[in-house]
Amino acid sequence: MSVLGRLRNIRLQDAVWLLLFAALGFASPTQSAGEVFLLLCLAALQVAEPRLEALNSPQGKVVSALIKLGLGYILVGLTNGVSSSYYLILLLPVVSAATTLGVTGTILITLLACLSYLSFLLPVYVDWSQVTLTDDGVRELSLRLLFLVVTAFLTYELAQAGRRQEQRYRATLEELAAANRSLKEAEATIRRSERLAALGQLSAGLAHELRNPLGTIRASAEMLKKNVAGSGEVAAELAGFIASEVDRVNSLVTRFLEFARPLELRLEVCELTEVIDRAVARVERDSGPGRAAIFKNYSPDIRPFPMDAELLERVFYNLLLNAVQASPPGGAVTVKTRPAGEGVEISVIDRGTGIEPRHLENIFNPFFTTKPDGVGLGLSIVSKIVDQHGGTMSVESEAGKGSVFRVHLPTKPAGSASSGTA
Numbered sequence: 001m002s003v004l005g006r007l008r009n010i011r012l013q014d015a016v017w018l019l020l021f022a023a024l025g026f027a028s029p030t031q032s033a034g035e036v037f038l039l040l041c042l043a044a045l046q047v048a049e050p051r052l053e054a055l056n057s058p059q060g061k062v063v064s065a066l067i068k069l070g071l072g073y074i075l076v077g078l079t080n081g082v083s084s085s086y087y088l089i090l091l092l093p094v095v096s097a098a099t100t101l102g103v104t105g106t107i108l109i110t111l112l113a114c115l116s117y118l119s120f121l122l123p124v125y126v127d128w129s130q131v132t133l134t135d136d137g138v139r140e141l142s143l144r145l146l147f148l149v150v151t152a153f154l155t156y157e158l159a160q161a162g163r164r165q166e167q168r169y170r171a172t173l174e175e176l177a178a179a180n181r182s183l184k185e186a187e188a189t190i191r192r193s194e195r196l197a198a199l200g201q202l203s204a205g206l207a208h209e210l211r212n213p214l215g216t217i218r219a220s221a222e223m224l225k226k227n228v229a230g231s232g233e234v235a236a237e238l239a240g241f242i243a244s245e246v247d248r249v250n251s252l253v254t255r256f257l258e259f260a261r262p263l264e265l266r267l268e269v270c271e272l273t274e275v276i277d278r279a280v281a282r283v284e285r286d287s288g289p290g291r292a293a294i295f296k297n298y299s300p301d302i303r304p305f306p307m308d309a310e311l312l313e314r315v316f317y318n319l320l321l322n323a324v325q326a327s328p329p330g331g332a333v334t335v336k337t338r339p340a341g342e343g344v345e346i347s348v349i350d351r352g353t354g355i356e357p358r359h360l361e362n363i364f365n366p367f368f369t370t371k372p373d374g375v376g377l378g379l380s381i382v383s384k385i386v387d388q389h390g391g392t393m394s395v396e397s398e399a400g401k402g403s404v405f406r407v408h409l410p411t412k413p414a415g416s417a418s419s420g421t422a
Helices: 003-008 012-027 033-051 058-078 085-100 103-121 135-227 233-260 272-287 309-326 357-362 378-388
Strands: 268-270 293-297 305-307 332-340 343-350 392-398 402-410
Touching: 012 033, 033 058, 033 085, 058 085, 058 103, 085 103, 085 135, 103 135, 135 233, 135 392, 268 272, 272 293, 272 305, 272 309, 272 332, 272 343, 309 332, 309 343, 309 378, 309 402, 378 392
Parallel strands: 293 332
Antiparallel strands: 268 305, 332 343, 343 402, 392 402
8 A cells, every 4th residue: 555545544533642642651750661652552552443353343342441451550550550640541441441342341341440540559569668548548549430430431321322322313214214115116106007097098998999890800701701611721711810810809909908997896805825726726727737836835824804806816827827937847936925014915936037127117017028929918917906905016036046026915905995996
């Protein structure tokens, strides 16, 4: 790292710490080499502590406080012991413990600081045959010890208040993030509903306009087939093609009308697992042999609730069929239920081809499909049915790794749904 880079890494508080310890050494009446060395060690530790990962762990903070206590103890011992002007240096480990350790660590470090200061009254430091401890001396000694305890308590209380405030800020940020996610989901739902309404009106008008000419073409094809019966196989085959293609277009028009037509829910209290079981049986029958296996993981805690069983069976049939078609032969698809808040969540999980990230926002849009022979109405109708039940849908997918479609249904339908009219 360049010299300029090192200078940029120096914080303002680092310079302040160095100046403060330099001032302590300059103000000392003795300015002995040992005293200056100990002050330099304390300054270096104070500056290096935030940068050393080893000292930022819970154990490292304890070690740092003990090192400061040891250096302070030696410094006080070198400068007249119990009479040293440096007795306040013992506040450094006490304050450090109160700001970084819990209540137990703060008490232990404060107790050690008090005992270390009292140890200077031992005969090894004081010749009691030449010294007498007066009442004023006892009061002064008590005041110094009480200063350590009061400072420790006050600093710990301030640190706790800061931690509580930080927790409140963090909780507020999490609530704001959750509200922001909910708002984005609501906006996406509204946009999808608006698109569905507009396209539904367009589809209804177009389908009604197509129905009459399709009926005429179909009848004309039947009459043509009868009239050319003896004219050759080619003419009969072409007439048959016209009829079959008209039937296919008519089926597509029917699906448009289903998408555009307002749903009328027929709510009855039903078992959710029975509805899903019927959808699974249909998928197993329609997808044929060699398909992915469907596994059921039902929660026993879900009680019967009001639903339109026929429409929800269609929802789960579409989701399961899509999952099976996206899975490799012999793969696995799981349908899972669980209670979720005031409703239930049904998840359809596959490990198939997945969905490209650029397609995720559009998969519920009408006429959007990635299948060569798809129409793009299956998931739109599924989403519409879920919306009419007062529920929501979401999807998580990663290309090449599979998808998870989640349907959340309230067990107590909203007033609009429970009235029976969508």
